[in-house]
Amino acid sequence: MTLTRAQKLIGLGLAATGLAALLALNVRESRTIVVEAQPATLQTNTSGTLVGAMEAPRYSGRSANGTEWNLTAATANQIGSGQTGEHIPSHATGELRLTQLAATFTRPDEEPLSIASQAATYQPHTTQLTLPEGTDISGTLGGYTVVLQAAQANAELSATTLRLTGGVSATLWAR
Protein backbone atom coordinates (compact mmCIF):
# COMPACT_ATOMS: atom_id res chain seq x y z
CA MET A 1 0.00 0.00 0.00
CA THR A 2 1.45 3.33 -0.90
CA LEU A 3 1.15 6.34 1.40
CA THR A 4 -0.24 9.62 0.28
CA ARG A 5 1.95 12.69 0.56
CA ALA A 6 -0.10 13.93 3.52
CA GLN A 7 0.35 10.65 5.33
CA LYS A 8 4.10 10.80 4.74
CA LEU A 9 4.27 14.35 6.11
CA ILE A 10 2.25 13.41 9.19
CA GLY A 11 4.47 10.40 9.78
CA LEU A 12 7.61 12.53 9.54
CA GLY A 13 6.15 15.07 11.95
CA LEU A 14 5.29 12.40 14.50
CA ALA A 15 8.75 10.88 14.19
CA ALA A 16 10.42 14.27 14.72
CA THR A 17 8.25 14.98 17.75
CA GLY A 18 9.06 11.62 19.24
CA LEU A 19 12.76 12.10 18.69
CA ALA A 20 12.66 15.54 20.32
CA ALA A 21 10.82 14.08 23.31
CA LEU A 22 13.40 11.34 23.69
CA LEU A 23 16.21 13.88 23.58
CA ALA A 24 14.47 16.08 26.17
CA LEU A 25 13.94 13.18 28.54
CA ASN A 26 17.61 12.28 28.33
CA VAL A 27 18.91 15.78 28.98
CA ARG A 28 20.15 16.11 32.55
CA GLU A 29 20.51 19.58 33.98
CA SER A 30 23.53 18.56 36.00
CA ARG A 31 25.63 15.49 35.48
CA THR A 32 28.21 14.15 37.86
CA ILE A 33 31.15 12.92 35.93
CA VAL A 34 33.74 10.85 37.69
CA VAL A 35 37.00 11.92 36.17
CA GLU A 36 39.29 9.86 38.31
CA ALA A 37 38.19 7.47 40.99
CA GLN A 38 39.82 4.09 40.91
CA PRO A 39 39.00 2.07 43.99
CA ALA A 40 42.32 1.16 45.54
CA THR A 41 40.77 -1.52 47.66
CA LEU A 42 37.35 -3.08 47.86
CA GLN A 43 36.47 -5.47 50.62
CA THR A 44 33.62 -6.67 52.77
CA ASN A 45 34.02 -5.94 56.46
CA THR A 46 32.96 -8.17 59.33
CA SER A 47 29.45 -6.66 59.25
CA GLY A 48 29.04 -7.72 55.67
CA THR A 49 29.23 -4.15 54.37
CA LEU A 50 31.10 -3.47 51.19
CA VAL A 51 33.84 -0.92 51.83
CA GLY A 52 36.01 0.80 49.27
CA ALA A 53 38.96 3.12 49.59
CA MET A 54 40.08 5.50 46.87
CA GLU A 55 43.08 7.71 46.45
CA ALA A 56 42.95 11.12 44.82
CA PRO A 57 39.33 10.90 43.69
CA ARG A 58 38.02 13.67 41.56
CA TYR A 59 34.45 14.59 40.66
CA SER A 60 33.20 17.32 38.40
CA GLY A 61 30.00 18.56 36.89
CA ARG A 62 28.11 21.52 35.49
CA SER A 63 25.01 23.21 36.87
CA ALA A 64 22.04 24.21 34.75
CA ASN A 65 23.27 27.80 34.35
CA GLY A 66 26.75 26.81 33.26
CA THR A 67 28.61 26.96 36.57
CA GLU A 68 31.25 24.26 36.65
CA TRP A 69 32.22 22.52 39.85
CA ASN A 70 35.11 20.27 40.80
CA LEU A 71 35.75 18.22 43.91
CA THR A 72 39.06 16.59 44.76
CA ALA A 73 40.33 14.89 47.88
CA ALA A 74 43.41 13.11 49.14
CA THR A 75 41.45 10.02 50.07
CA ALA A 76 37.88 8.80 49.97
CA ASN A 77 36.56 5.88 51.93
CA GLN A 78 33.30 4.48 50.69
CA ILE A 79 30.85 2.81 53.01
CA GLY A 80 27.92 0.82 51.70
CA SER A 81 27.20 -0.45 48.25
CA GLY A 82 24.83 2.40 47.46
CA GLN A 83 22.53 2.15 44.51
CA THR A 84 23.51 0.97 41.15
CA GLY A 85 21.95 1.75 37.87
CA GLU A 86 22.59 1.62 34.22
CA HIS A 87 24.29 5.01 34.18
CA ILE A 88 25.60 5.11 37.73
CA PRO A 89 28.85 3.28 38.48
CA SER A 90 28.78 1.69 41.92
CA HIS A 91 31.71 3.70 43.23
CA ALA A 92 29.84 6.93 42.45
CA THR A 93 27.02 6.22 44.91
CA GLY A 94 26.83 5.61 48.61
CA GLU A 95 28.55 7.83 51.18
CA LEU A 96 32.20 8.81 51.04
CA ARG A 97 34.40 10.03 53.87
CA LEU A 98 36.83 12.50 52.35
CA THR A 99 40.10 13.90 53.65
CA GLN A 100 41.88 17.07 52.51
CA LEU A 101 39.18 18.03 50.08
CA ALA A 102 38.92 21.01 47.79
CA ALA A 103 35.85 22.13 45.87
CA THR A 104 35.75 24.81 43.22
CA PHE A 105 32.80 26.56 41.61
CA THR A 106 33.57 28.43 38.41
CA ARG A 107 31.25 30.79 36.55
CA PRO A 108 32.18 31.97 33.05
CA ASP A 109 34.46 35.02 33.02
CA GLU A 110 34.60 35.26 36.81
CA GLU A 111 36.94 34.27 39.60
CA PRO A 112 36.09 30.87 41.00
CA LEU A 113 34.74 30.24 44.47
CA SER A 114 36.85 27.62 46.15
CA ILE A 115 36.53 25.93 49.51
CA ALA A 116 38.91 23.57 51.28
CA SER A 117 38.56 21.47 54.39
CA GLN A 118 40.41 18.70 56.19
CA ALA A 119 37.43 16.36 56.26
CA ALA A 120 33.89 15.97 54.93
CA THR A 121 31.24 13.48 54.02
CA TYR A 122 30.19 13.35 50.37
CA GLN A 123 27.26 11.72 48.62
CA PRO A 124 28.16 11.52 44.93
CA HIS A 125 24.67 10.73 43.71
CA THR A 126 23.19 13.91 45.24
CA THR A 127 26.46 15.93 45.28
CA GLN A 128 25.81 16.80 48.94
CA LEU A 129 28.92 17.72 50.93
CA THR A 130 28.70 17.81 54.74
CA LEU A 131 31.49 19.24 56.84
CA PRO A 132 31.84 18.32 60.50
CA GLU A 133 31.46 20.88 63.28
CA GLY A 134 34.50 22.96 63.96
CA THR A 135 35.94 22.45 60.51
CA ASP A 136 37.74 25.43 59.06
CA ILE A 137 36.53 26.22 55.58
CA SER A 138 38.94 28.38 53.63
CA GLY A 139 38.36 29.79 50.21
CA THR A 140 38.02 32.80 47.98
CA LEU A 141 34.93 34.92 47.54
CA GLY A 142 34.52 38.11 45.56
CA GLY A 143 38.22 38.99 45.61
CA TYR A 144 38.65 38.16 49.31
CA THR A 145 40.40 35.29 51.02
CA VAL A 146 37.89 33.83 53.46
CA VAL A 147 38.08 31.53 56.47
CA LEU A 148 34.73 30.27 57.77
CA GLN A 149 33.72 28.35 60.87
CA ALA A 150 30.26 27.13 61.79
CA ALA A 151 28.51 24.47 63.80
CA GLN A 152 27.01 23.01 60.63
CA ALA A 153 28.13 23.38 57.04
CA ASN A 154 26.62 21.85 53.95
CA ALA A 155 27.25 22.35 50.25
CA GLU A 156 25.32 21.14 47.25
CA LEU A 157 27.83 21.08 44.44
CA SER A 158 25.43 20.68 41.54
CA ALA A 159 23.46 23.71 42.74
CA THR A 160 26.70 25.55 43.70
CA THR A 161 25.32 26.51 47.10
CA LEU A 162 26.90 26.60 50.55
CA ARG A 163 24.99 26.90 53.82
CA LEU A 164 26.44 27.43 57.27
CA THR A 165 24.25 27.48 60.38
CA GLY A 166 24.38 27.32 64.15
CA GLY A 167 26.59 30.35 64.48
CA VAL A 168 28.95 31.53 61.75
CA SER A 169 32.31 33.23 62.02
CA ALA A 170 33.95 34.62 58.89
CA THR A 171 37.27 36.41 58.47
CA LEU A 172 38.03 38.08 55.15
CA TRP A 173 41.26 39.54 53.77
CA ALA A 174 41.41 41.59 50.60
CA ARG A 175 43.58 39.85 48.02
Next chain:
Amino acid sequence: MRPMLHFALPLLALTIGCITAPLAQNKEPIRITAEALDVQHSSGQATFSGNVKLVQGGLTLTANRLNARYGNGLETLTATGNVQFVRGNTETASGDTATYEPTTQTLTLTGNKVTLQRGPSTLVGDKLVYNLATQVARVTKQGGPVEATFVPQN
Protein backbone atom coordinates in the same frame (compact mmCIF):
# COMPACT_ATOMS: atom_id res chain seq x y z
CA MET B 1 25.05 75.65 80.21
CA ARG B 2 25.96 75.09 76.62
CA PRO B 3 23.62 76.68 74.16
CA MET B 4 21.88 74.17 71.92
CA LEU B 5 21.19 75.23 68.37
CA HIS B 6 18.22 73.77 66.55
CA PHE B 7 17.90 74.10 62.80
CA ALA B 8 15.24 72.98 60.38
CA LEU B 9 16.79 72.88 56.94
CA PRO B 10 15.65 71.22 53.71
CA LEU B 11 19.18 70.18 52.78
CA LEU B 12 22.37 70.06 54.73
CA ALA B 13 25.76 69.08 53.47
CA LEU B 14 28.19 68.34 56.22
CA THR B 15 31.82 67.49 56.04
CA ILE B 16 32.72 65.23 58.86
CA GLY B 17 35.53 62.98 59.77
CA CYS B 18 35.56 59.61 58.23
CA ILE B 19 32.84 57.61 59.88
CA THR B 20 33.49 54.57 57.81
CA ALA B 21 36.77 53.58 56.31
CA PRO B 22 36.33 52.63 52.65
CA LEU B 23 36.03 48.87 52.61
CA ALA B 24 37.72 48.76 49.22
CA GLN B 25 40.81 50.58 50.49
CA ASN B 26 41.09 49.40 54.11
CA LYS B 27 43.46 46.46 54.21
CA GLU B 28 42.56 45.38 57.71
CA PRO B 29 40.78 42.04 57.93
CA ILE B 30 37.00 42.00 58.09
CA ARG B 31 35.41 39.84 60.75
CA ILE B 32 31.76 38.89 60.47
CA THR B 33 29.63 36.89 62.88
CA ALA B 34 26.03 35.82 62.29
CA GLU B 35 23.63 33.00 62.93
CA ALA B 36 23.77 31.71 59.37
CA LEU B 37 25.43 32.19 55.99
CA ASP B 38 24.00 31.24 52.59
CA VAL B 39 26.14 31.37 49.47
CA GLN B 40 24.56 30.99 46.04
CA HIS B 41 27.49 31.09 43.70
CA SER B 42 25.43 30.72 40.54
CA SER B 43 23.90 34.14 41.21
CA GLY B 44 26.94 35.60 42.97
CA GLN B 45 25.31 36.23 46.34
CA ALA B 46 26.36 35.60 49.93
CA THR B 47 23.91 36.45 52.73
CA PHE B 48 24.63 36.59 56.43
CA SER B 49 21.50 36.51 58.57
CA GLY B 50 20.60 36.79 62.25
CA ASN B 51 22.44 39.21 64.57
CA VAL B 52 24.99 40.16 61.95
CA LYS B 53 28.05 41.99 63.21
CA LEU B 54 30.88 43.19 60.97
CA VAL B 55 34.07 44.63 62.41
CA GLN B 56 36.93 46.20 60.49
CA GLY B 57 39.46 48.26 62.39
CA GLY B 58 37.56 50.82 64.40
CA LEU B 59 34.33 50.34 62.42
CA THR B 60 31.45 48.17 63.59
CA LEU B 61 28.33 47.41 61.54
CA THR B 62 25.35 45.59 62.98
CA ALA B 63 22.18 44.57 61.14
CA ASN B 64 19.64 41.81 60.81
CA ARG B 65 20.94 40.78 57.40
CA LEU B 66 23.98 41.48 55.27
CA ASN B 67 24.00 40.62 51.59
CA ALA B 68 27.02 40.74 49.32
CA ARG B 69 26.80 40.57 45.55
CA TYR B 70 30.04 39.59 43.88
CA GLY B 71 31.50 38.68 40.55
CA ASN B 72 35.04 39.69 39.80
CA GLY B 73 35.29 41.36 43.18
CA LEU B 74 32.70 42.83 45.49
CA GLU B 75 29.88 44.57 43.60
CA THR B 76 27.53 45.76 46.35
CA LEU B 77 27.09 45.27 50.06
CA THR B 78 23.58 45.70 51.50
CA ALA B 79 22.66 45.65 55.17
CA THR B 80 18.99 45.54 56.17
CA GLY B 81 17.07 45.69 59.44
CA ASN B 82 18.23 47.76 62.44
CA VAL B 83 21.34 48.94 60.62
CA GLN B 84 23.90 50.75 62.73
CA PHE B 85 27.43 51.95 61.98
CA VAL B 86 29.68 52.86 64.88
CA ARG B 87 33.16 54.34 64.67
CA GLY B 88 35.07 54.63 67.88
CA ASN B 89 33.10 56.18 70.69
CA THR B 90 32.00 59.33 68.96
CA GLU B 91 30.29 58.63 65.64
CA THR B 92 27.15 56.67 64.87
CA ALA B 93 24.82 56.33 61.88
CA SER B 94 21.63 54.31 61.89
CA GLY B 95 18.74 53.46 59.58
CA ASP B 96 16.76 50.64 58.07
CA THR B 97 18.87 49.84 55.02
CA ALA B 98 22.46 50.57 54.05
CA THR B 99 24.04 50.00 50.65
CA TYR B 100 27.75 50.29 49.92
CA GLU B 101 29.06 50.41 46.35
CA PRO B 102 32.84 49.92 46.17
CA THR B 103 33.17 51.32 42.63
CA THR B 104 31.85 54.73 43.66
CA GLN B 105 32.84 54.41 47.33
CA THR B 106 29.36 55.57 48.23
CA LEU B 107 27.45 54.54 51.30
CA THR B 108 23.68 55.16 51.27
CA LEU B 109 21.59 54.79 54.41
CA THR B 110 17.78 54.97 54.19
CA GLY B 111 14.81 54.48 56.48
CA ASN B 112 11.94 56.16 58.22
CA LYS B 113 14.46 57.75 60.55
CA VAL B 114 18.09 57.99 59.51
CA THR B 115 20.31 59.42 62.21
CA LEU B 116 23.88 60.67 61.96
CA GLN B 117 25.44 61.49 65.31
CA ARG B 118 28.85 62.81 66.16
CA GLY B 119 29.38 63.45 69.80
CA PRO B 120 26.36 65.37 71.05
CA SER B 121 25.51 66.75 67.57
CA THR B 122 22.84 64.99 65.52
CA LEU B 123 21.31 65.05 62.04
CA VAL B 124 18.00 63.29 61.40
CA GLY B 125 16.44 62.67 57.99
CA ASP B 126 15.35 59.74 55.86
CA LYS B 127 18.41 59.37 53.67
CA LEU B 128 22.15 59.65 54.20
CA VAL B 129 24.55 59.58 51.30
CA TYR B 130 28.19 59.45 52.31
CA ASN B 131 30.98 59.66 49.74
CA LEU B 132 33.91 57.92 51.33
CA ALA B 133 36.37 59.36 48.81
CA THR B 134 35.47 63.00 49.48
CA GLN B 135 34.28 62.35 53.05
CA VAL B 136 31.18 64.40 52.38
CA ALA B 137 27.95 63.20 53.99
CA ARG B 138 24.57 64.53 52.91
CA VAL B 139 21.42 64.02 54.96
CA THR B 140 18.07 64.69 53.33
CA LYS B 141 14.42 64.22 54.14
CA GLN B 142 11.77 63.90 51.48
CA GLY B 143 8.88 66.28 51.91
CA GLY B 144 10.24 67.94 54.98
CA PRO B 145 13.16 69.55 56.76
CA VAL B 146 16.18 67.78 58.14
CA GLU B 147 16.42 68.10 61.90
CA ALA B 148 19.82 69.14 63.10
CA THR B 149 21.12 69.59 66.61
CA PHE B 150 24.55 71.10 67.08
CA VAL B 151 26.26 71.27 70.45
CA PRO B 152 29.37 73.45 70.40
CA GLN B 153 32.26 71.94 72.24
CA ASN B 154 34.35 74.17 74.45
